[in-house]
Amino acid sequence: MKTVFYVVLGLVVLTVAVVQVLAAKRERDAEAAFPPTGQIIDVNGVGVHVEQMGTGPDLVLIHGASGNTRDYTFVFADLVKDRYRVTILDRPGLGWTEQIAPQHRSAWTTAHATPTQQARLLKAATDQLGVDRPIVLGHSFGGIVALAWALEFDDLAGVVSVAGVANPWPGELDWTYQVNGSAWGGGLMVPLLSAFVPESYIDNAVSGIFAPQSAPDGYTAHVGPALILRRASMRANARQVNWLRPHVVEMSKDYGSISVPVEVVHGDADTIVPLDVHSAKLPGQIEGANVTVLPGVGHMPQHTHPEAVIDAIDRVAARAGLR
Template sequence: MFVTVNGIQLYYEVAGQGPAMLLLHGNGEDHTTFDVLAKRLESRYTLYMPDSRGHGQSSPVPHLTYDEMAMDMAAFIRQLGLEKPVVLGFSDGGIVALLLACRCPDLVGKLVVCGANRTPKGLRAGTRRAIRLANLLHHSDKLDLMLQQPHITDKMLGAITAPTLVLAGEKDMILPQETRAIARAIPGARLLVLPGEDHGSYVEHSDTVWLAMKPFLTGR
């Protein structure tokens, strides 16, 4: 299905039944990264799985910004009439989720952020070097995005009112101190670092993240 937001077409799929949950994928991915997780969740939630602008089947754009992607998701929630959905964002999707929750706090019910960073310096140095090299060899607006953005301050994170769970893998490409700083800046946020997991191993084509977030979402 497609919906028009902010002058572009966003492709999305819907599955399941129950309260609304919005799943936001990472850089260079599309909604199919949640294929395994969706099967686990669809008996509990109505899942809305969009492709971000410039990704998947959604409209290509000449330049990507996290702020525009976040405003796309705000428009998506409003146009589909979603009532305070749970928002789960992974990697770039986690950045988008943070921006959505701090700029439009009234739209988010609960927030689960996996492997997000506040600035490019929140990535491990080796990861940044690898991205710069890849971008030199094969320039990409998606790699530019990771090297130049986001620019999220603690003051912005302090505006988040949704109950929040901050997740990361023990071997994540996000610096541990960056993950801890995000959790500290969000009022009342919980932090969970998953032993043995890397940046995407517990989310991409996996339902491990459900075991991590189930107590936060269900209270048991």
């Protein structure tokens, strides 16, 4: 029996080692293929990846779940940099920004960066860069970070939420978030996915995010989805999403205190962050919040209907006296 036990134990140890080696190899390949495109600045001991371009009033862009700065540098930033100074940041644990706290980096935990903590970190980064009274735009998960920014600070011009998370949702999230966002899932399941998820999974995921529209040609090749398959990034993303709802519940109670202009752009065919659950409620929660509904549009308006998003930015600029 002892011999069998040691054989089984040896196979388990070998399997774990092989998985970790393969995951590390894929991570090195991903990082070589998709290096930082901006600068990494030190914010109270945390490295924050940020890219800045253009001239004009300050516009801060915050990406969604599984994203990074490349989502905006694909096309959108080029569309607005002639009229705004654009600052794009990776959120904690994603892209090339580090996790905020040591406990967030553990493989066996549910500790994560809350929307408020993320807003504080990104605000501190923009302060270092001289950003002044910005319009803060957030897409998807970035939407709740933009609202957290408005709740925490009063020196911003306004908020633009694009298909943004804003209110508590009914039911449970997809099982992958529940598993990968758990302590045991982060330690056991994430390395397996990081090592063995096929390229077809990435393609299907991108298609699902854009549905019912199609992803633009070249989007996947530019945005670097392989970066999210790194073990640390996958854990960070899953934990932030899986444990988000309690933070949204508490934040939504205080939306009435937001006094800056808020513009929202949301497609009514968005199944990732449904309009009726999230953005449709904001005019009743924030005085003067304006929601632009895009018929038949899914979760990525900044790519499929950028003119609607740019119009929303311009409206905030006008309402805030920047134009």
